[in-house]
Amino acid sequence: MATSLLRVPPPQGLLRPLTVPERLLLGPGPSNVPPRILAAGGRQLLGHMHPEVLQVMDEIKAGIQYAFQTRNRLTLAISGTGHCAMEAALLNLLEHGDAALVAINGIWGQRAADIARRLGRLETAGCHLPLYFMQGLVHHKPSVLFITHGESSTGVLQPLEGLGKLCHRHGCLLLVDAVASLGGAPIFMDQQEIDALYSGSQKVLNAPPGSALISFSERAREKMLKRKTKPLSFYLDMGWLANYWGCDGEPRRYHHTAPINSFFSLREGLAMLAELGLESSWEQHRANCVQLCQGLRDLGLELFVKEEKARLPTITTVKVPGGYAWEDIVTFLMDNHSIEIAGGLGPSLGKVLRIGLMGCNSTSCNVDRLLRALRDALGRCRRSSL
Numbered sequence: 361m362a363t364s365l366l367r368v369p370p371p372q373g374l375l376r377p378l379t380v381p382e383r384l385l386l387g388p389g390p391s392n393v394p395p396r397i398l399a400a401g402g403r404q405l406l407g408h409m410h411p412e413v414l415q416v417m418d419e420i421k422a423g424i425q426y427a428f429q430t431r432n433r434l435t436l437a438i439s440g441t442g443h444c445a446m447e448a449a450l451l452n453l454l455e456h457g458d459a460a461l462v463a464i465n466g467i468w469g470q471r472a473a474d475i476a477r478r479l480g481r482l483e484t485a486g487c488h489l490p491l492y493f494m495q496g497l498v499h500h501k502p503s504v505l506f507i508t509h510g511e512s513s514t515g516v517l518q519p520l521e522g523l524g525k526l527c528h529r530h531g532c533l534l535l536v537d538a539v540a541s542l543g544g545a546p547i548f549m550d551q552q553e554i555d556a557l558y559s560g561s562q563k564v565l566n567a568p569p570g571s572a573l574i575s576f577s578e579r580a581r582e583k584m585l586k587r588k589t590k591p592l593s594f595y596l597d598m599g600w601l602a603n604y605w606g607c608d609g610e611p612r613r614y615h616h617t618a619p620i621n622s623f624f625s626l627r628e629g630l631a632m633l634a635e636l637g638l639e640s641s642w643e644q645h646r647a648n649c650v651q652l653c654q655g656l657r658d659l660g661l662e663l664f665v666k667e668e669k670a671r672l673p674t675i676t677t678v679k680v681p682g683g684y685a686w687e688d689i690v691t692f693l694m695d696n697h698s699i700e701i702a703g704g705l706g707p708s709l710g711k712v713l714r715i716g717l718m719g720c721n722s723t724s725c726n727v728d729r730l731l732r733a734l735r736d737a738l739g740r741c742r743r744s745s746l
């Protein structure tokens with residue numbers, strides 16, 4: 361009997377129906393996916409080289425150009441999450457002997473430094489102050505400066521003014537992570553002379569995780585074209601991806617089977633941003649962040665980022681209040697209010713709670729709901745031992 365050959369039975373869990381509870385995701389991402397984007401992701405598959413899919417890819421490309429405020433032709437979506445875009449940017453831009461200067465203002469700088477070190481090219485890990493950039497650029501002559509625009513681990517928004525120009529004066533490319541900030545805080549890729557910019561699908565764009573937006577300036581493209589060696593990854597080789605995304609003027613060739621349904625969702629996320637308009641989106645995030653910050657202060661909580669203009673409008677960090685364990689508050693909100701918020705990450709672990717209001721989740725109603733739930737948590741989670 362054929363079945364007698366089986367030593368591993370079908371898993372019991374898979375024989376039960378899938379369960380997905382309703383939750384309000386107010387952590388640092390992913391955020392909830394609205395019905396329109398869910399419906400797009402649930403559409404029937406097409407072939408990854410069908411003209412209709414190529415058309416969707418072209419629309420995604422135009423949507424990214426709008427969201428990034430760029431006319432770069434090398435603009436596309438990576439089949440992978442934000443980390444994948446970070447890796448794609450670094451491994452395509454850096455070549456043997458190149459130095460990368462990484463500004464570390466939280467976990468994402470640490471991760472970029474880790475990737476650059478794996479590529480064998482991290483000369484130094486700088487700090488986020490302009491003085492350090494200047495010193496680092498002069499001293500190490502890096503080919504790439506990496507910086508995070510919206511540090512989701514600390515809730516800090518990094519100003520980018522003048523940085524692109526400064527880098528270019530020193531023959532360096534500027535690479536910016538805008539995974540947590542895109543659509544929530546202004547960024548102007550061309551005007552700010554950013555050479556490589558990436559973001560994710562699951563934050564302000566409200567699409568499921570799994571695709572990431574990326575764009576390269578002409579300067580960056582030329583650096584990649586002049587490479588003497590191939591990038592270490594075939595999957596993330598920008599030459600191949602540029603062709604698959606129709607960015608190089610050549611007939612498109614199969615590179616990998618794109619996650620087509622993720623692209624349908626991403627297209628809708630970008631369409632919703634285009635319909636709302638960037639300026640309205642920035643204003644929506646700003647206003648709801650202000651309301652949240654005021655509400656948190658009214659509850660007696662202390663904001664982690666003191667200076668208002670240094671606050672990331674999409675993710676707010678608040679100090680863990682004395683007498684409380686952050687895990688108790690996070691668990692209480694989840695169990696009693698079906699709301700997700702998060703503790704700190706990397707350098708902010710144990711110090712803060714992180715609250716995300718991104719895209720469709722950034723509403724005044726959600727702020728009120730969260731503040732009510734937090735008030736409840738503060739009344740119920742105090743520990744006598746702390």
Ligand code: PMP
Pocket residue numbers: 388389441442443444468508510511512513537538539540560569
């Ligand atoms: N950069 C920043 C600023 C982020 O907030 C995140 C995700 N939290 C990432 C990069 C990594 O993205 P992903 O989890 O999609 O790989």
